[in-house]
Amino acid sequence: MSFIKLESVSKQIKGQLLIKNVTFQINKGEIATFEGINGSGKTLILKAILGLIKTNGNISINDQQVNVKNKYPISAGMLIEKPSLIEQLTAFQNLKLLAQLQDKISDDDIIKLLISLGLDGHIHQKVKHFSLGMKQKVGIAQALLGNNKLIVLDEPTNALDEESVASLINIIKDFNTSQTTFLITSHDSNFINQISTKPFIVRNGVINAKIS
Numbered sequence: 001m002s003f004i005k006l007e008s009v010s011k012q013i014k015g016q017l018l019i020k021n022v023t024f025q026i027n028k029g030e031i032a033t034f035e036g037i038n039g040s041g042k043t044l045i046l047k048a049i050l051g052l053i054k055t056n057g058n059i060s061i062n063d064q065q066v067n068v069k070n071k072y073p074i075s076a077g078m079l080i081e082k083p084s085l086i087e088q089l090t091a092f093q094n095l096k097l098l099a100q101l102q103d104k105i106s107d108d109d110i111i112k113l114l115i116s117l118g119l120d121g122h123i124h125q126k127v128k129h130f131s132l133g134m135k136q137k138v139g140i141a142q143a144l145l146g147n148n149k150l151i152v153l154d155e156p157t158n159a160l161d162e163e164s165v166a167s168l169i170n171i172i173k174d175f176n177t178s179q180t181t182f183l184i185t186s187h188d189s190n191f192i193n194q195i196s197t198k199p200f201i202v203r204n205g206v207i208n209a210k211i212s
């Protein structure tokens with residue numbers, strides 16, 4: 001069943017066409033990946049799908065139109081560009097803030113998630129003392145927290161070491177059920193090849209299916 005649909009989607013900023021007439025569909029439960037070099041348009045397409053930027057063309061999620069007035073009509077967890085963290089709070093407190101906006105997320109769920117991302121020993125430390133990779137892991141935890149039907153991860157492997165990338169691959173596979181759809185950008189084809197069920201290549205604002 002088609003869950004996310006884009007039809008002739010374009011984005012122009014200051015006279016420059018940055019997303020060029022993009023049409024594709026993604027089924028529920030897929031791990032869709034967008035692979036491309038810096039500046040190719042990966043983040044813009046995620047922002048468009050979430051209704052964070054205005055575009056031309058049609059975008060729908062679960063048959064509901066997405067636009068800047070009707071942002072992500074289903075529950076979505078996201079890490080876009082870089083983690084949004086409150087530096088004065090601990091890793092746990094940052095997640096607790098988000099958990100309070102959703103039902104049925106226990107303190108135990110938060111702690112388990114942080115441990116699965118390799119943050120045991122740092123759960124109750126202030127984020128301002130964290131390295132870039134540790135902050136990235138808290139950002140990933142924010143996106144994974146709860147029972148979101150859509151999880152969007154923009155360059156999740158940024159600042160992660162090899163071992164952490166391997167754990168992330170396992171975590172994404174564990175989270176990916178027929179009810180959870182992932183949209184993931186990366187420039188790392190090795191990472192993408194290990195997780196993707198629906199690979200796209202992004203080149204200069206043009207998005208095509210990746211042929212292996």
Ligand SMILES: Nc1ncnc2c1ncn2[C@@H]1O[C@H](COP(=O)(O)OP(=O)(O)OP(=O)(O)O)[C@@H](O)[C@H]1O
Pocket residue numbers: 013014018036037038039040041042043044045187
């Ligand atoms: N608000 C903006 N104003 C002008 N140009 C923009 C704006 N946002 C994005 N761009 C341009 O659009 C292009 C695509 O940007 P985008 O952030 O989608 O790249 P990306 O593929 O995610 O790159 P990276 O891997 O570096 O994150 C880039 O050339 C960027 O400079």
